Amino acid sequence: MTAARLTALFTAFRPGDGFLGTSELARRTGMPKSSAHRLLGHLVRQGLLERRDGSVRLGLKLFEVGQVAIGQRGLADAARPYLADLREATRNTVHLAILEGTEVVYLDITRGPDAPVLPSRIGGRFPAHATAVGKAILAHSPEDVVETVISAGLPRIGPRTLTAPGLLRRQLAKVYEEGTAYDREESGPGVVCVASPVLDNSGLARAAISISGWSTRVRVERVAPAVRTTALTLSRTLP
Template sequence: MCPADRNNDAGDAASTAVRLTAILTAFRQGDEALGVSELARRCALPKSSVHRLTGHLVASGLLEREGQGVRLGLRLFEIGQLAVRQRGLVDAARPYLADLREATRNTVHLAVLEGTEVVYLDILRGSDAPRLPSRIGGRFPAHATAVGKAILAGSPESVVDAVVAAGLPRVSGRTVTAPGLLRRQLGRIRAEGLAYDREESGVGVVCAASPLYAADGTAVAAISLSGWTNRMRVDRVAPAVRTTALALSRTLS
């Protein structure tokens, strides 16, 4: 095979991988089965390409047929469970999260930072807590959440710079969108070990969070406690969140 042929093959493979990824990530929360036309619209791909690629994904178990459409397959869940990079963190944190949920009856989150967003690794919902839009595996802009700000406060300055450079979109009327104000908040969080979300991610919801530190002093994750603004006093629950985070950090180290 000549070099040109090898380059063409590599380009085709990369293009196919991009298209397969686009199809799998086109599904959103609440979606059940999606038809070829809808997938093609969301992915901006020809229907013929989507039809062919979904056939391959169904054959591999990554998608499943349902009526005239397809849905995410069980094989994806199985692969997700093998993503051991964060599995140890979830397993180590679960007893601490459960104790915090039991003591407060509010919802506890465990999240990590990926790019400019937080990804929720575990959520234990409290009986007295609001139904939040967060979900395991879900994402949210880091600057608009207590867990995100807690992690950013313990991250290298280059990470904060990247988040600011990407823009600080408004999620609610109280979201911090000014870079200077965000940086001042991060300075206080760094000093106190506590971050707050006062209806910044959603109306009526407040949150207190604290970072989890690796042995080198870098924040690797954060835990938070969320509740209704008229039921949960963040200043009262914050010490419990901080104590839990410190104990879990020692375990992780």
């Protein structure tokens, strides 16, 4: 599998390594030298590796990607005490998510004792249009971001997923005005959520925080102010 081989090549580099030859990387990964040579050439062309005199080392593009990952980890670390407080106050599951492409990615999840078992997991993805966190982020994102999500299609995920572009746009406008987004069985049967965006200094969403629970147990309008307050507080603490 190509992805596994690419991963093997990246992880073959050890602390302190500089440039390594194809033969050494083939030996470390256990793959044929011809295969290693072909994959290394692809990675060099993509800027993920740098070549010198027939040897390669990790490229600057990997450093740039790593800095993004570190930044998101910093966001999750900063948010963790606020998520814990929100979970204790509501006894329901709290999510922190960002938007990547047309999906939300969950950076942290603090599960509540009274909450349903949800399919979300840290590092997991879910279609943005079918989640409260996704709608909270999209409502505070540039128009081209929203258009990308709509153009990709709005598949039905739960019983009440918004699949009509016009209806989604109208709801996003309301989310923008109110500062909170709702998921009423849009991501799955029996599950409701309320979310609020974490904003940067320009008013664009960096992430979103949500509370999720059973529709029979959680009145999302009642817990919405707590979610909104938590998101606003976190927004003010971030650089």
